[in-house]
Amino acid sequence: MTPTHHPSAVRASGTPAAPGSPRSRRPGLLLVAAVAVLFAVGWITLGPAGFIADARRTVMAGVEAFAAPWPGSVHRAEVEAVANGLLFVPVGALAALALRRRGPVLPVALGAATSVVVELAQTALPGRVPDLADVAANTTGTVLGVAVTSVLRAAARRSRRPGAGRPGRGLVAALLAAPLLLAATAGCSSGGTPAGAAGPPVQGASPSNAMTAENGHVVDGEELSAFADVPALTNLDSALRTAVQDAARDATAGGIRFHVSSGWRSAAYQQALFDAAVQQYGSPEAAREWVLRPDESSHVTGDAVDVGPTDAMSWLSQHGSDYGLCQTYGNEMWHFELAVDRGDQCPAPATDPTAG
Ligand SMILES: [Zn+2]
Known part of the structure; x- marks a missing residue:
């Protein structure tokens, strides 16, 4: 140069x-x-x-x-x-x-x-x-x-x-x-775009006031780092957040791309997700198989993260228990919660969210 x-x-x-x-x-x-x-x-x-x-x-x-x-x-x-x-x-x-x-x-x-x-x-x-x-x-x-x-x-x-x-x-x-x-x-x-301000509207999603970064919304496809300073991460239970960051650091060191596709969500945002799922699947019962109501979702309490891409999901399903992180639903290989002490074995995932 x-x-x-x-x-x-x-x-x-x-x-x-x-x-x-x-x-x-x-x-x-x-x-x-x-x-x-x-x-x-x-x-x-x-x-x-x-x-x-x-x-x-x-x-x-x-x-x-x-x-x-x-x-x-x-x-x-x-x-x-x-x-x-x-x-x-x-x-x-x-x-x-x-x-x-x-x-x-x-x-x-x-x-x-x-x-x-x-x-x-x-x-x-x-x-x-x-x-x-x-x-x-x-x-x-x-x-x-x-x-x-x-x-x-x-x-x-x-x-x-x-x-x-x-x-x-x-x-x-x-x-x-x-x-x-x-x-x-x-x-x-x-x-x-001041930090914490509303993100852009999501293409293809139903317009909702809850689809903002302040409500924990993560723009679809955004490769959000586990260390990002956004409500979806900062409003997580702090032990969960630390566990996810430790896992992300180790996965990344091992050459695995690791990002968070969803973390904490406000009740309003979860409600918007649920409403959209009802539209998509035809009934609240069918929707509940994929999206829980705000009073049921561990995302709303800050106790769950969804990770991606696929390599990160499988890495975390193998190594998650080292950090206390377990896949809790059998049909959601991206969804992890702090379920055991570090190093303990994870329980078998529930077959569907309504069962757990
Ligand atoms: Zn989830």
């Missing part, structure tokens, strides 16, 4: 640059751009988890609003992969500019290495979940950035022959603007 030293850089700092000297200001610009990009990437990937959760929520709401005419077309994981890719396009482009004499492999390797360092750093941060898929997305973005730079540089080389021009100036300026824009966007979206 550091600009290479070459004669024109030295000349630029000493004597006034010759008129039309194409590279006179480039190293300085490159350095500023590199610092800006690294700052933006660092802030977005390693900054406060609450900040990025808010930004992510805002971006998702925007994407979902845009895709509203095509229900079911937006998948959070895919949007996130694209965002992770875009984040590293400036990294690849700048690395390719700084290392322009060394071919494309080194810049791509630098981008991949940056991503690995970020993911490693995330293991130490509460609320951050490192993921190999992020490295893949980041590296893809880096490749894209390197490719764009090569294409633009080739085009600039062609156009400045034979007359002298200022190759790459516009490119560097654009690269400088991109991360700042990204950071500004994230900053604005974060400012617009």
Whole structure:
């Protein structure tokens, strides 16, 4: 990322640059751009988890609003992969500019290495979940950035022959603007959504006033960390919350993606879920097989969490008892409660929620 030293850089700092000297200001610009990009990437990937959760929520709401005419077309994981890719396009482009004499492999390797360092750093941060898929997305973005730079540089080389021009100036300026824009966007979206405020409306779900983060609502598909500072987690029974966080830490260390898809829910939110289930299954009796009423649900008392994705469910069904966490309903392999002392054996799950 550091600009290479070459004669024109030295000349630029000493004597006034010759008129039309194409590279006179480039190293300085490159350095500023590199610092800006690294700052933006660092802030977005390693900054406060609450900040990025808010930004992510805002971006998702925007994407979902845009895709509203095509229900079911937006998948959070895919949007996130694209965002992770875009984040590293400036990294690849700048690395390719700084290392322009060394071919494309080194810049791509630098981008991949940056991503690995970020993911490693995330293991130490509460609320951050490192993921190999992020490295893949980041590296893809880096490749894209390197490719764009090569294409633009080739085009600039062609156009400045034979007359002298200022190759790459516009490119560097654009690269400088991109991360700042990204950071500004994230900053604005974060400012617009104060912590604990209502989340965006859920696409496809029945509109309800209870579908807010304050009521414990987790946006469908959001990969909520067990360490997130949201009511769905902070209103859990504290022993349960600690157990889930310990399990999440160990699962993640073992390479398992682990997130919470639901935790504490307000009675109003549980009622909304129940009403929706009655609509879906046709009767309160049928609905109760899947969703309990507010006075019955252990989510409302803060005594249950639902986890995901599937790998996390099966990991927790194997190792949950080490943390006192047990799957309590046979038909809900995602639903766990603090049911035994740590290390004790879990009882067999109930065959259906109405039985327990
Ligand atoms: Zn549950």
